Amino acid sequence: MVKFSEEKLKEVSELISHYPEGKQKSALLPLLHIAQEEFGNWLDVPVMDYVAELLNIEPIEVYEVATFYSMYNLKPVGKYMFEVCQTGPCMLRGSDDIIAYIEEKLGIKPGETTPDGMFTLKTVECLGACGYAPMMQLGKHYREHLTKEKVDRLIEECRTNANSLN
Amino acid sequence: MAIKKVLLEKDHVEGIRYYETYRREGGYRSVEKAFKMSPADIVEEVKKSGLRGRGGAGFPTGMKWSFIAKPEGVPRHLVCNADESEPGTFKDRYLMEFIPHLLIEGLIVSSYALGSNTTYIYIRGEYAWIVDILEQAIAEAKNNGWLGKNIVGSGFDCEIYVQRGAGAYICGEETALIESLEGKRGNPRIKPPFPAVKGVWERPTVVNNVETLAAVVPIINMGGEEYAKIGVGRSTGTKLISACGNINNPGVYEIDMTISVEEFIFSDEYCGGIPNGKRLKACIPGGSSVPILPANLLLKTAKGEQRMMNYESLSDGGFATGTMMGSGGFIVFDEDQCVVRHTLTLARFYRHESCGQCSPCREGTGWMEKILKNIEYGKGKMSDIDLLWDIQSKIEGNTICPLGDAAAWPVAAAIRHFRDEFEWHVLNPDEAQT
Ligand SMILES: NC(=O)C1=CN([C@@H]2O[C@H](COP(=O)(O)OP(=O)(O)OC[C@H]3O[C@@H](n4cnc5c(N)ncnc54)[C@H](O)[C@@H]3O)[C@@H](O)[C@H]2O)C=CC1
Ligand SMILES: Cc1cc2nc3c(=O)[nH]c(=O)nc-3n(C[C@H](O)[C@H](O)[C@H](O)COP(=O)(O)O)c2cc1C
Ligand code: SF4
Ligand code: FES
Numbered sequence: 001m002v003k004f005s006e007e008k009l010k011e012v013s014e015l016i017s018h019y020p021e022g023k024q025k026s027a028l029l030p031l032l033h034i035a036q037e038e039f040g041n042w043l044d045v046p047v048m049d050y051v052a053e054l055l056n057i058e059p060i061e062v063y064e065v066a067t068f069y070s071m072y073n074l075k076p077v078g079k080y081m082f083e084v085c086q087t088g089p090c091m092l093r094g095s096d097d098i099i100a101y102i103e104e105k106l107g108i109k110p111g112e113t114t115p116d117g118m119f120t121l122k123t124v125e126c127l128g129a130c131g132y133a134p135m136m137q138l139g140k141h142y143r144e145h146l147t148k149e150k151v152d153r154l155i156e157e158c159r160t161n162a163n164s165l166n
Numbered sequence: 167m168a169i170k171k172v173l174l175e176k177d178h179v180e181g182i183r184y185y186e187t188y189r190r191e192g193g194y195r196s197v198e199k200a201f202k203m204s205p206a207d208i209v210e211e212v213k214k215s216g217l218r219g220r221g222g223a224g225f226p227t228g229m230k231w232s233f234i235a236k237p238e239g240v241p242r243h244l245v246c247n248a249d250e251s252e253p254g255t256f257k258d259r260y261l262m263e264f265i266p267h268l269l270i271e272g273l274i275v276s277s278y279a280l281g282s283n284t285t286y287i288y289i290r291g292e293y294a295w296i297v298d299i300l301e302q303a304i305a306e307a308k309n310n311g312w313l314g315k316n317i318v319g320s321g322f323d324c325e326i327y328v329q330r331g332a333g334a335y336i337c338g339e340e341t342a343l344i345e346s347l348e349g350k351r352g353n354p355r356i357k358p359p360f361p362a363v364k365g366v367w368e369r370p371t372v373v374n375n376v377e378t379l380a381a382v383v384p385i386i387n388m389g390g391e392e393y394a395k396i397g398v399g400r401s402t403g404t405k406l407i408s409a410c411g412n413i414n415n416p417g418v419y420e421i422d423m424t425i426s427v428e429e430f431i432f433s434d435e436y437c438g439g440i441p442n443g444k445r446l447k448a449c450i451p452g453g454s455s456v457p458i459l460p461a462n463l464l465l466k467t468a469k470g471e472q473r474m475m476n477y478e479s480l481s482d483g484g485f486a487t488g489t490m491m492g493s494g495g496f497i498v499f500d501e502d503q504c505v506v507r508h509t510l511t512l513a514r515f516y517r518h519e520s521c522g523q524c525s526p527c528r529e530g531t532g533w534m535e536k537i538l539k540n541i542e543y544g545k546g547k548m549s550d551i552d553l554l555w556d557i558q559s560k561i562e563g564n565t566i567c568p569l570g571d572a573a574a575w576p577v578a579a580a581i582r583h584f585r586d587e588f589e590w591h592v593l594n595p596d597e598a599q600t
């Protein structure tokens with residue numbers, strides 16, 4: 001069943017209190033972030049419908065927004081998502097090679113997930129880290145000044161973490 | 167020459183991210199001073215400072231503030247634009263990450279000046295950890311009486327909330343940002359009406375960049391006239407420049423707009439020159455939307471004068487031989503870099519980020535990417551270069567928001583200054599990228 005815990009529901013009402021009376025729709029983007037985190041890192045239709053119910057808006061208003069913004073995943077993704085920047089300034093510092101190296105290491109192309117569901121590779125546009133290129137986003141944080149060795153270590157790190165979680 | 171720093175002066179003080187240290191170093195003085203002034207006086211000081219919007223458009227901040235409508239009984243809002251997504255730009259991030267209280271302090275003074283009791287920071291969704299930093303700074307400020315009800319006995323109430331975006335460059339455009347803050351897709355609105363008249367929830371709203379709002383702190387501390395003495399001409403005060411690409415010291419620098427482009431690139435105090443003894447080929451000095459310039463026109467204007475790091479000098483010569491200060495995202499190319507390939511990444515970026523409302527932008531950005539891809543991958547024809555020129559010229563000026571222009575200008579400038587490189591790709595398909 002799609003339902004937030006009591007604690008999360010408190011967070012939701014706190015969020016809604018940031019806006020004027022009747023403007024609770026403003027909480028939609030932050031709420032979708034929370035929902036995505038809570039329900040398996042992507043937004044399935046029942047999840048979006050639940051968010052619509054919480055905000056007392058039409059489901060279509062949620063779908064419109066979820067499909068517009070690139071950070072909402074509309075299908076399942078791997079446990080770890082490597083979001084590598086490929087825009088000009090990163091390209092000048094070798095992002096093409098890093099992307100190619102990850103493709104080779106993980107045996108997947110951008111947009112794909114490894115068969116074990118562990119890694120998704122995604123190419124993204126400028127993340128505001130151009131001076132620390134090449135770089136990627138991994139979860140909440142940025143990994144900067146990437147080299148092949150660093151990529152190797154990151155993959156190791158993720159595998160170890162995943163094992164210790166099981 | 168050491169320059170006067172007014173924003174990043176304390177960025178290396180240990181613990182400056184936290185309230186105790188920030189306050190000990192003189193933080194929140196401008197709030198104390200501001201509350202002894204009337205809101206109108208503060209607007210006047212900001213006008214005197216000559217401060218121009220640091221988000222890229224360079225619109226005079228004091229003037230914008232004085233335009234805010236004040237209909238009876240309708241709340242007004244200040245919104246801080248922390249969407250920072252222009253390729254090459256990472257200055258606001260630096261400020262928020264390392265001296266978050268400077269922004270909070272500037273927001274309190276600005277909110278008071280504008281009469282905003284609820285102020286929002288709209289931050290790009292990817293800066294997730296910075297949201298935590300800001301929220302912590304806000305909580306610290308609140309615990310110490312700088313936010314909430316009746317701030318330090320002034321009778322002024324103010325709350326600041328951080329709102330996270332979710333990955334869309336267009337939400338940096340102020341009207342798209344407002345739509346997004348209302349929980350909608352980031353589709354820009356037609357201006358006028360400007361947000362100052364009709365903004366978030368149809369209320370008068372001022373949207374300002376992070377750096378602009380942080381600069382209000384030194385302006386109030388030293389007075390508008392003193393601040394205006396830093397810099398030159400209409401480029402008053404200091405500017406944060408985020409430098410990247412092929413340089414020895416990428417990073418964020420505070421400059422006083424009196425130094426030359428040459429000094430900025432080659433001096434050890436700033437970029438520290440080009441790595442591996444390579445030569446400077448070109449530079450995009452103000453974020454991906456501004457025109458690229460080849461080294462000769464970058465270092466000297468067409469009139470043969472030294473080009474300086476300020477609004478007027480960078481735009482000297484118009485688009486024919488000049489460029490723009492823009493957001494201060496300074497992207498340097500060494501001699502090995504391919505302008506066609508770089509332009510292709512930018513075209514892809516703008517196609518990806520177009521909101522799709524206007525056909526010239528939606529379709530044009532897609533066509534430009536496709537043609538550039540053909541040229542880059544050895545499948546281009548000579549006539550494609552003219553076609554590309556034709557398409558970009560038809561996007562410019564024919565769209566709701568300037569994203570269309572921002573997509574057109576880099577392509578136009580690349581062809582204008584590096585046509586030979588495009589032709590080389592057409593003539594040498596065998597050597598093309600595969
Ligand atoms: N920092 C970044 O990441 C990015 C910055 N940009 C910059 O954004 C710029 C374009 O921004 P726009 O907001 O479209 O420029 P604009 O020139 O329309 O407006 C600039 C500011 O002045 C205000 N303004 C202008 N005339 C006004 C009037 N008569 N009354 C009240 N307010 C008025 C606007 O509301 C806005 O806040 C570009 O030059 C580009 O450099 C673009 C992309 C990303
Ligand atoms: C496509 C587009 C993206 C923009 N992105 C940003 C941004 O990320 N940050 C920003 O401060 N201004 C951005 N702007 C400019 C804003 O519309 C607006 O001019 C600015 O926030 C006003 O603040 P300022 O006067 O302090 O510069 C963008 C404009 C356009 C057209
Ligand atoms: S110019 Fe592009 S981004 Fe701006 S409103 Fe039109 S389609 Fe949207
Ligand atoms: S271009 Fe990659 S972070 Fe900006």
